[in-house]
Amino acid sequence: MGKKIGLYIHIPFCKKKCLYCDFVSYENVENNLVSEYFNSLQRELIFYKENYDIEIETIYIGGGTPSAVDPKHIERLIEFIYSNFKVKENCETTIEANPESLNEEKLKIYKLLNINRLSIGIQSLNDIELKVLGRIHTSKRALEILELAARYFENFNVDLMIGLPYQNIESFSKTLETVISFGPPHVSVYSLKIEEGTYFYYEYDSLKNYLPSEEEERSMYWLAVERLYDFGIYQYEISNFAKKNSECKHNLKYWDCESYIGIGSSSHSFFEGYRYSNVSDIKEYINSIKNGYLAVDTKEYIDDEEMEKEYIILGLRKIEGIDLLKLERRFNIDFMKKYKTQIEKLKKYGLVEINSHFRLTKKGMDLANIVWQEFI
Numbered sequence: 329m330g331k332k333i334g335l336y337i338h339i340p341f342c343k344k345k346c347l348y349c350d351f352v353s354y355e356n357v358e359n360n361l362v363s364e365y366f367n368s369l370q371r372e373l374i375f376y377k378e379n380y381d382i383e384i385e386t387i388y389i390g391g392g393t394p395s396a397v398d399p400k401h402i403e404r405l406i407e408f409i410y411s412n413f414k415v416k417e418n419c420e421t422t423i424e425a426n427p428e429s430l431n432e433e434k435l436k437i438y439k440l441l442n443i444n445r446l447s448i449g450i451q452s453l454n455d456i457e458l459k460v461l462g463r464i465h466t467s468k469r470a471l472e473i474l475e476l477a478a479r480y481f482e483n484f485n486v487d488l489m490i491g492l493p494y495q496n497i498e499s500f501s502k503t504l505e506t507v508i509s510f511g512p513p514h515v516s517v518y519s520l521k522i523e524e525g526t527y528f529y530y531e532y533d534s535l536k537n538y539l540p541s542e543e544e545e546r547s548m549y550w551l552a553v554e555r556l557y558d559f560g561i562y563q564y565e566i567s568n569f570a571k572k573n574s575e576c577k578h579n580l581k582y583w584d585c586e587s588y589i590g591i592g593s594s595s596h597s598f599f600e601g602y603r604y605s606n607v608s609d610i611k612e613y614i615n616s617i618k619n620g621y622l623a624v625d626t627k628e629y630i631d632d633e634e635m636e637k638e639y640i641i642l643g644l645r646k647i648e649g650i651d652l653l654k655l656e657r658r659f660n661i662d663f664m665k666k667y668k669t670q671i672e673k674l675k676k677y678g679l680v681e682i683n684s685h686f687r688l689t690k691k692g693m694d695l696a697n698i699v700w701q702e703f704i
């Protein structure tokens with residue numbers, strides 16, 4: 329039986345770079361380079377086919393903006409995967425899309441390709457917020473796409489952002505209620521992080537007066553938790569909410585420390601005991617693969633001690649927390665004994681709770697970084 333993995337495919341192309349974005353993505357790339365990139369993805373897959381016996385349980389096509397490329401590339405890639413690997417029946421297959429590059433025609437093609445989950449980068453339905461973020465879609469376009477997504481896809485995710493310049497609790501509430509009215513089975517709510525190297529980072533001084541306070545940002549977060557719950561969209565991870573049985577199986581693999589292989593520039597893998605990442609530069613990626621080498625940039629062996637820490641930190645991201653029986657069996661430890669000091673300290677501050685599971689409290693979710701620190 330093959331080793332079960334999740335497959336992540338990075339498509340690093342976008343129509344236009346958003347002003348807060350620190351993902352590896354390139355705008356206005358010539359068609360030739362896009363074609364070469366997709367050829368390299370196939371070559372990278374061949375390496376795994378020739379060296380390992382794997383069964384693909386989930387496929388996640390992320391970016392960048394996968395919907396920005398000609399769907400013929402996606403079609404060739406998916407056909408290649410199905411004809412070269414064992415793929416689980418009804419394999420959860422996600423494609424990320426943005427409103428400006430998605431249309432009904434593409435949705436129909438994706439459906440024919442066994443893509444059964446769509447993840448749409450809506451971020452906000454307020455035109456001022458969208459403009460400041462440098463997003464190129466309008467709220468009108470986003471609404472049209474939400475309507476199409478709900479019509480064509482049983483399973484779709486809507487990405488929303490909080491903590492945006494000019495955003496306030498009213499504007500977020502309006503966005504949230506409108507999104508809920510489309511009945512999404514899955515919603516992700518991410519806080520804006522101003523990362524080094526982005527336009528927002530360099531313009532922080534002129535932006536900071538327009539950012540909501542931390543308190544306001546937290547209110548938006550808890551409003552999302554509450555309102556989504558009212559509509560049966562339950563929080564199952566710090567930033568993720570889903571109707572029952574619509575949780576993202578692919579992302580759960582990350583939080584459960586299961587194996588996944590990332591292909592494409594800047595993709596990350598956890599496979600055969602190693603965490604590794606590919607080079608970010610697409611030309612370097614293409615050349616390396618063309619010359620018969622994997623385009624690995626960083627690689628680290630994860631020993632048991634390291635794995636245990638990752639298992640705790642990632643597991644705490646899930647609302648149900650960590651099943652202590654599973655943890656103790658997997659790492660052959662007495663959790664309460666080994667982490668007595670950390671647990672007592674975190675409990676004293678009301679950041680964690682323990683029964684059969686070890687999990688964050690509401691307060692712990694707001695201060696999750698402090699909890700992670702205890703296990704690093």
Ligand code: SF4
Pocket residue numbers: 341342344345346349350351353391392393426449
């Ligand atoms: S669409 Fe997404 S990946 Fe592309 S530039 Fe904007 S935030 Fe970055």
